[in-house]
Amino acid sequence: MRTARIAAVVAAGVLALTACGGGSDSDDGDTGAAAVNSDATFEAGTTMETLQKAGKITIGTKFDQPGFGEENLSGIPEGFDVEIGKILAAGMGISADNIKWVETPSAVRENVIEDGDVDLVAATYTINDERKERISFAGPYYVAGQQIMVRNDDSTITGPDSFKENADLKVCSVAGSTPADNIGEYLANKSQLVTFDLYSKCADALRTKQVDAVTTDNVILLGLVGDSDGAFKMVGDTFTEEPYGIGLKKGDTAFCEYIVDTLKKASEDGSYEKAWTETAGKVEGAQTPTLPTADACA
């Protein structure tokens, strides 16, 4: 009798675990800001033509980044990156419900592109030279900037230079992120940087006075400040430029050109702005961006 009960509990647990898988097919008919372009024509042999023929696309994004790519209760990611992905798919005649979303945490982004597991990656992906050695970027489609968040009653920290002046101050960021790498040069010593796997843990550490500041891209901090009931505030100006790009297979210039053109059209017809205001732009204090000038495709 007892073993039967235990077995039932174990089985339920296993079921619950298998229910939260990785990728998920989008099943909401909402195409967001993008209108599906069903009569687009592409040169034979290009990535666009292949995808258009297949009628479906696989896109990698973050599932834990509020405002950019965050999984909702039905397992579908929502956010600015997701909307950009939908716009790019729509330009090839692929509707939102034919997009397969795959979770791509920072550590695996280059690998999934190289292996062809995804067709493109839109995942708060900062363009940098080290990454360009393995993949190509199209864009930028957005330029974030790194900023600093402190407790509301704190007046000692005014910007990134405060950490050099007072070596006792600690700052938190996410392990392996570009902001964590960037803040390094503003510190008097390495032990001032505390890293976790999630920003929520950094916010918790700030609240319990384990660290004195949290630093990352301003858009993410805005979300944290918004959720903190006035416990946190932002200080100083942005001190870096983080251009977010779309990751794709190294050297696929035709696809890169297509992405750049599609984004340009989206910015002209207002769907780029709409993608922003419906997602990351909802946070108080967020400024609606204009599409940055694209880098040359190489």
Added chain:
Amino acid sequence: MNVITDNLDLFFQGFAKTLGICIICMIGSLILGTLVAACRISPVAPLRGVGSLYVNFVRNCPLTVVLFFIAFGLPEIGINQSYYVFGCTALIIYTAAFVCEALRSGINAIPTGQAEAARAIGLTFGQNLREVVLPQAFRTAIPPVGSVIIAMFKNSAILGAFGVGGDLLGNAILLTSSRGQDPTAVYLGIGFFFLMITIPAGLLLQFLERKAAILR
């Protein structure tokens, strides 16, 4: 594979930090484990109870839970320390429970006649432990304690996920995420450096075992 040669400084720095954590926690857990073992075999009932409670509670908690409890729980009640201190404390508390049990197995291997003889010639409980029982118990317990310590070396990797930066695992995350390096190569490198800690430890253990074996 040149990701390893290109970033040797990061690997060495991580290696040094991980080795430091390992040494501190080894010393700490051996001391605490011995104290708890002494509690568990003492003639004083409350001490025995405290010892058993500690071992059974800590030994049956996953290490991550112990770490969470200390690193995120203590600041909630106003205790602030660096995450390095929190991490090492958690690892010591966790490992000590296993060290205690390994030692107790060594103590149980000592014939009861030894302790009785020691009492018979008028040694106190403390002297009995210090002069007769523990020296022999330590020698008998070298293999099981050694295994526990080697397991602890590997467990130390998890501190990288609890706010301790710059250790082997933390630097692996840095290389794979922000610098876009191939995870396979990076983690092979990390594995190699862990072996650089655990294999010598294993050899040292074998040597100690041979040296300290009790000839019966």
